[in-house]
Structure formats: structure tokens, C-alpha cells
Amino acid sequence: MWNYSFAIPSLLVILLYALYYFYLPRIPIKMNRTFLRLLLLQCAVTSLDIVSGLADDHYTAFPIVLLYLLNGAYFIFFIIRALHFYFFTLNVFKIDYTDGQKRSLFVKIPIIISFLIVLSSPITHAIFYVDDTGYHEGPFYFYLNFVQWFLILGSYVVSYHLRDVPKRRRDIKGVYFYNTVLLAGTVLRILYPRHLLMDTFSLIAITIIYLSFENPDFYLEARSYAFNSRALKEYLDEINGKKKYKIMAFIIHNYSEVREIYGGRQMDSGISIMGTYLYHTFKKYKVFYFRSGRFVILGDENMDVEKVHSILVKRFMSPWKSNDTELYLEAGYAVIDSGKYSSSDAVLNMIISTLEVVEKNEDGSINYVDSKIMEEAAKGTEIKKSLEYAVDNNKVEVFLQPVMDALTGKLVGAEALARIRDNNGKLVPPGLFIPIAEKNGKINQLGEQVFAKTCRFIKDNDIRKMGMRWINVNLSPVQFMRSDLDQRLLSILKKYDIPPEIIHLEVTEDAMGEEGLMEKQIGNIKEKGFSFVLDDFGKGYSNISRLKKYPFINIKLDLSIVWDYCKEPDVILPNLVDTFERMGFSVTAEGIEDEKMAEAMVDIGCDYLQGYYYSMPIPMDEFVEKYGRIEKDTE
Numbered sequence: 001m002w003n004y005s006f007a008i009p010s011l012l013v014i015l016l017y018a019l020y021y022f023y024l025p026r027i028p029i030k031m032n033r034t035f036l037r038l039l040l041l042q043c044a045v046t047s048l049d050i051v052s053g054l055a056d057d058h059y060t061a062f063p064i065v066l067l068y069l070l071n072g073a074y075f076i077f078f079i080i081r082a083l084h085f086y087f088f089t090l091n092v093f094k095i096d097y098t099d100g101q102k103r104s105l106f107v108k109i110p111i112i113i114s115f116l117i118v119l120s121s122p123i124t125h126a127i128f129y130v131d132d133t134g135y136h137e138g139p140f141y142f143y144l145n146f147v148q149w150f151l152i153l154g155s156y157v158v159s160y161h162l163r164d165v166p167k168r169r170r171d172i173k174g175v176y177f178y179n180t181v182l183l184a185g186t187v188l189r190i191l192y193p194r195h196l197l198m199d200t201f202s203l204i205a206i207t208i209i210y211l212s213f214e215n216p217d218f219y220l221e222a223r224s225y226a227f228n229s230r231a232l233k234e235y236l237d238e239i240n241g242k243k244k245y246k247i248m249a250f251i252i253h254n255y256s257e258v259r260e261i262y263g264g265r266q267m268d269s270g271i272s273i274m275g276t277y278l279y280h281t282f283k284k285y286k287v288f289y290f291r292s293g294r295f296v297i298l299g300d301e302n303m304d305v306e307k308v309h310s311i312l313v314k315r316f317m318s319p320w321k322s323n324d325t326e327l328y329l330e331a332g333y334a335v336i337d338s339g340k341y342s343s344s345d346a347v348l349n350m351i352i353s354t355l356e357v358v359e360k361n362e363d364g365s366i367n368y369v370d371s372k373i374m375e376e377a378a379k380g381t382e383i384k385k386s387l388e389y390a391v392d393n394n395k396v397e398v399f400l401q402p403v404m405d406a407l408t409g410k411l412v413g414a415e416a417l418a419r420i421r422d423n424n425g426k427l428v429p430p431g432l433f434i435p436i437a438e439k440n441g442k443i444n445q446l447g448e449q450v451f452a453k454t455c456r457f458i459k460d461n462d463i464r465k466m467g468m469r470w471i472n473v474n475l476s477p478v479q480f481m482r483s484d485l486d487q488r489l490l491s492i493l494k495k496y497d498i499p500p501e502i503i504h505l506e507v508t509e510d511a512m513g514e515e516g517l518m519e520k521q522i523g524n525i526k527e528k529g530f531s532f533v534l535d536d537f538g539k540g541y542s543n544i545s546r547l548k549k550y551p552f553i554n555i556k557l558d559l560s561i562v563w564d565y566c567k568e569p570d571v572i573l574p575n576l577v578d579t580f581e582r583m584g585f586s587v588t589a590e591g592i593e594d595e596k597m598a599e600a601m602v603d604i605g606c607d608y609l610q611g612y613y614y615s616m617p618i619p620m621d622e623f624v625e626k627y628g629r630i631e632k633d634t635e
């Protein structure tokens with residue numbers, strides 16, 4: 001006799017899941033579709049388990065064909081359910097199993113074999129058979145356990161393989177967790193075959209999946225029916241390049257100000273009302289709330305954006321109201337055509353950048369995204385990808401630009417400048433990737449890589465022989481936000497066994513914005529023996545008296561004021577240089593492009609010169625080739 005005390009409650013619980021799951025809107029992505037199938041399969045397997053069990057218990061009352069049918073169907077669904085748990089793991093890691101045939105064959109073969117054995121069981125009695133004494137397990141019954149173990153092992157292997165992707169850590173825990181529960185289920189199933197325990201363990205696994213990945217609330221904006229930005233990203237990831245679509249996006253005018261006026265709580269409730277209104281009004285389309293007062297309505301390529309626009313404009317004429325909320329708002333509109341763009345990041349960036357523009361559209365008209373804005377956004381996304389790749393794989397290159405002694409005209413130092421490459425191996429200028437790195441935080445790693453590679457260069461080469469006394473490394477203001485910056489730099493120095501005096505740290509005046517923090521940080525780092533250089537003096541708003549507070553040893557004149565002076569000499573720059581010298585700073589002129597400029601800068605008293613006239617920034621080996629040789633030749 002079978003024991004149904006686990007299977008029947010499991011069936012009831014899974015029905016409850018299914019009900020709740022359908023009650024809220026779900027984003028149609030693969031992972032959710034797999035989960036839905038898992039729910040249905042779980043219902044089917046559990047029901048079949050109970051029904052076939054009952055039939056087996058009362059085998060004399062049923063025709064033998066029916067017994068074979070019920071048991072056969074149970075085993076087939078049993079295998080398909082195990083397979084879907086494995087598919088779910090692949091979905092979590094966004095692995096597409098519909099292509100890459102070779103790899104999927106590896107899984108397909110054992111599955112197909114198991115189907116064949118089950119289906120042939122009425123003749124071969126391999127998995128089970130029914131005779132005059134009832135239902136019996138066949139000699140290959142155990143094979144089904146192997147298939148299940150094989151699939152669980154597959155899940156472990158996949159998640160182990162991707163363990164280093166930081167964003168995935170929580171996901172990986174979830175995947176390990178539900179697979180381990182499944183594994184435990186298979187073992188208990190062997191130990192207590194009469195208790196139909198696998199259904200309960202599958203239910204627990206589904207619960208874990210639900211809690212870790214599938215709760216519809218994960219994809220919904222709080223208390224509304226609009227999807228959130230995570231849903232938008234995942235959905236775009238999935239449809240990009242496969243489907244053409246149109247986006248009608250809008251942003252609430254002056255969102256942060258309006259939020260301040262109405263207060264956060266009221267504004268949040270307004271957003272929730274809006275999301276629910278949009279969900280009900282545009283049932284044909286998908287509605288997303290993309291943070292900071294931005295909504296995205298996504299439809300197919302035939303979406304009538306003009307009509308959507310006119311509905312929205314009309315709606316915004318009246319206030320957004322609930323019991324305790326009444327908001328009068330205006331919006332700016334943008335339409336984005338997915339066109340031929342295939343990267344979801346590019347589309348997301350496009351939405352952000354266009355909405356930034358239309359936030360100021362007073363008349364409520366639509367901005368259509370033209371190809372130029374799209375290309376810009378796509379380029380930014382490309383650069384971001386190259387940056388992330390270079391930083392994460394220690395592939396940031398360091399170029400060196402020589403700095404010359406103004407009096408002797410000989411090499412005295414160099415500036416280390418970061419370089420990365422795009423997909424085609426072409427250099428990307430730092431003017432493009434440094435601001436991105438500062439925004440997304442990669443600048444810390446990038447700066448340390450440049451620092452470490454400069455240290456290695458100093459260790460591997462006798463730079464004094466080349467005539468060099470120091471190498472300058474740029475520090476971004478963002479790097480100063482880390483209070484352990486001094487320790488981090490010091491530990492890199494130690495690793496390469498370099499004295500700190502050789503490295504001069506260049507900072508810009510931007511970094512002096514947060515005065516207290518900056519003074520403290522510079523003080524800390526200086527204590528460790530580093531020297532500081534002020535970069536880009538004269539580029540923006542400069543404040544000489546503030547410089548007194550900082551222990552700079554050298555001021556670098558930005559190329560803009562050097563060029564201005566060379567074009568139209570005046571008394572300001574010579575006096576400035578004079579003042580710096582009196583204050584005890586040496587002065588470097590950047591952007592020297594010809595002999596005349598060099599002479600002019602020597603004349604006004606600069607100590608060091610840097611510019612294309614001497615050399616552009618060049619790779620380290622080229623630098624050694626160029627300056628290592630010269631010194632040797634003259635020796």
C-alpha cells in the first residue's frame with residue numbers, strides 16, 4: 001500500500017502557488033515560463049502519483065492497460081519535471097539551451113533513453129510491470145534515479161562554473177539550495193519508497209525557487225501593477241534582436257523638486273496610482289516604472305504611439321488622486337524605436353538619456369529618438385563594456401609620456417596614462433572612459449591597476465639610468481572617497497618593493513571640493529612618503545589661496561592656459577608662475593606641441609615641460625626602447 005500523507009497536502013499547496021502566481025502580472029521571460037511549466041508539471045506528477053498509486057493498490061479493479069498508462073505517464077512526467085528543474089538552473093544563469101546542440105545532446109541522450117525505457121516497459125518490464133500480483137519495479141528502475149542525479153549534478157556544475165560572477169552570488173546560493181533539496185528527496189525516495197516523498201521534496205524545491213527567484217513582487221514596482229526596472233532589463237535582454245518593439249517613455253517634470261514639494265510618501269503613492277492606471281489603460285502593452293519618475297510603455301512595432309501619447313497628455317491634465325494624495329504633475333515624452341539595435345543596455349541608456357532631454361520639454365510634445373542619439377548611447381555602452389572587460393581582466397594598459405627638464409631639455413620623469421581597447425583592439429581615449437569609470441566605481445580598480453603596473457615598470461627597469469627621477473600617476477577624486485586609499489597604495493608599493501618617493505600622485509582641483517576629507521587623505525598618504533602634484537591648473541575655476549593648505553610639490557599648468565598664453569602672451573601667466581615658485585612649487589607646462597611653445601614656457605620660468613613636441617604617451621616597451629637606448633648611447 002502507498003502512503004499518501006505527503007503527496008495529498010503537497011498537491012494542495014502547489015495548487016495554491018499556481019493560484020497566487022496567476023493573480024499578479026508576470027513578465028514573460030524564459031525563467032518565468034519554465035517556472036510556470038514546473039508548477040504545472042508538479043501538479044501533474046503529484047496527481048499521477050496519487051492516482052496511479054490508488055490504481056496499483058486496487059489493481060484488480062482496473063484493466064491492465066490503464067495501469068500501464070497511468071504508471072507510464074507518471075514516470076514520463078517525473079522525468080520531464082526533473083529536466084525542468086535543470087532548465088530552471090540554466091535560466092537563472094541565462095544559458096540558452098535551445099542552441100549549442102552539442103552540449104544539449106549531452107543531456108538529451110540520457111533523457112531520450114529514459115523515455116524509451118519507460119515506454120517500452122509494457123513489453124520489456126524494464127522500469128515497472130504489472131502482473132497478476134499487481135505493480136512491481138523492473139530491473140532498470142534505478143536508472144531513473146541516475147537520470148535525476150545526472151541533472152542535479154548538471155545544475156551544480158553550471159553554478160560552480162559561474163561562481164565568480166559577483167552579481168550571481170545570491171542566485172547561486174538559491175540554485176545550490178533547491179538542488180540539494182532535490183538530491184535529499186531522491187535519497188529519501190530510495191529509503192522510503194512507499195511514502196511518495198519526492199513530490200514533497202519537489203514542492204520544497206519549488207518553494208525555494210519561488211522565494212529566491214519567482215515571487216512576482218520581485219518584478220513589480222512597490223504596491224502597483226507596473227513592472228520595475230529589473231523586469232525591464234530582463235525583458236529587454238530577452239526580446240532584443242528577436243523582436244522589434246516600440247517604447248513610449250515619459251518622465252515627470254522636475255521629478256526631484258516635485259518629490260520634495262509633495263513629500264516622498266505622497267509621491268510614492270502617486271507613482272503607484274500611476275502604475276496601476278497605466279497597467280489597466282494599456283493592457284495590450286507592458287508597463288514599467290523605471291525609477292526617478294520615469295515610466296516605460298513597451299509595445300510591438302505597430303504600437304500607436306500618437307494615440308498613447310494623447311491619452312497620457314489628457315490624463316496628466318487632471319490630478320493623480322487617492323484618499324490621501326492629490327498630485328498635479330506634468331510629463332515629457334519620448335518614443336524609441338528598437339530598430340536594429342540589439343543591446344538592451346544601449347536601449348536602456350537611450351531611454352535614460354532621452355528622458356533627460358525631454359524632462360525640460362514644457363509643451364508635452366514627443367521627442368523621437370533619432371539615430372544620432374541612439375548611436376551615442378550605443379557607443380557609451382560599448383565603452384562601458386570595454387572598460388569593464390579591461391578592468392576585470394587586468395587588461396588596462398599604461399602608456400607613458402615623458403616629462404622634460406626645461407633647462408637641460410632632458411628626460412626627468414614621465415606621466416602614466418591609462419588606456420583601454422575596444423572590441424577591435426582600437427585605443428579608447430581616457431576622456432571617454434574615465435568619466436564612466438568614475439560613475440560606475442570601476443575607477444578604484446582601474447587606478448590601482450595603473451599604479452601597480454607603474455610600480456612593476458619601475459621595478460623591471462632602471463629608470464634612473466634613463467635620467468628619470470619620478471613617474472606621475474593620476475588619482476581620481478573618487479579614489480579619495482575610500483578611507484583606506486593610503487593602505488592600498490602602500491601594499492602595492494610593498495609588493496613591488498618600490499620607495500614611495502619615486503611616485504608622484506597627480507590630483508585635480510575637483511578633488512579639493514570636499515575639503516575636510518581631502519586634506520585628511522592627502523595628509524595620510526603624504527605621511528607614507530608619497531608626493532602630490534596638482535594637475536590641470538587653470539582648466540576650471542582655480543583658487544590659488546586654497547593651494548596653501550595642500551602639500552603639493554609641483555603644479556601642472558593645463559594645456560588650455562598654456563595654449564592661450566602662447567597664442568596671445570600677457571602678464572598673467574608669467575606672474576602666476578612666479579607666484580607659484582615663490583610659494584615653493586615647481587611648475588610643469590603641459591601641452592607643448594612645438595619648439596616655440598617650449599621656449600615661451602622656459603622663458604616664463606617653468607621647470608618641466610610635457611607635450612607632443614617631445615612625445616605622445618607611448619606603451620611602456622616603446623618608452624624603454626626610446627629612452628633606454630638614448631641614455632645608453634650617450635653613456
Ligand code: C2E
Nearest residue numbers: 417418430431450474475476591592593610611612613617
Ligand atoms: P591629464 O592627467 O592632464 O593628462 C595629460 C593629457 O594631455 C593626456 O591625455 C595627454 O595625452 C595629453 N597631452 C599631452 N601632451 C599633449 C599635447 O602636446 N597636445 C595635446 N593635445 N594633448 C597632450 P590623455 O592620455 O588622453 O588623458 C586624458 C586625461 O584622462 C588625463 O589628463 C587624466 O585626467 C585622465 N587620465 C588618464 N589616465 C588616468 C588614470 O590612470 N587615472 C585617472 N584618474 N585619470 C587618468
Ligand code: MG
Nearest residue numbers: 415474506535
Ligand atoms: Mg595628469
Ligand code: MG
Nearest residue numbers: 535536556590
Ligand atoms: Mg593635466
